[in-house]
Amino acid sequence: MHIEQVLAQFGHSIRPMSEAPRDGGEIFGISERKGLVICFWEVGPSKFAGATWLEEKDAERGYIDRYFSGWLDPGRFEPLQQAALARLLGAYLEDARAKSNLP
Numbered sequence: 001m002h003i004e005q006v007l008a009q010f011g012h013s014i015r016p017m018s019e020a021p022r023d024g025g026e027i028f029g030i031s032e033r034k035g036l037v038i039c040f041w042e043v044g045p046s047k048f049a050g051a052t053w054l055e056e057k058d059a060e061r062g063y064i065d066r067y068f069s070g071w072l073d074p075g076r077f078e079p080l081q082q083a084a085l086a087r088l089l090g091a092y093l094e095d096a097r098a099k100s101n102l103p
Helices: 002-009 082-100
Strands: 026-031 035-042 052-054 068-072
Touching (some): 002 082
16 A cells, blocks of 8 residues: 555554454544544444444444554654645555555
């Protein structure tokens, strides 16, 4: 994934899901199928049988740990210069294009 390479250049590495906080705070979940997913751990979601990662309250679907290859802590991100943001956005778009088979 291009985004992982660019993030590594800024000192960020994807951490295993076993280390993800389950305190209700948001994380960036990294999915092979969906890319970057902003989500939080919900212990008792109303529409699911057990605890799960959700993108928003009352979401129609949730994610289990195995769905993600790892996570990033959004609290560790510092403001980036415009050029750095452009590189991250470009990498994100390249990954999205590769996943959707767009030209």
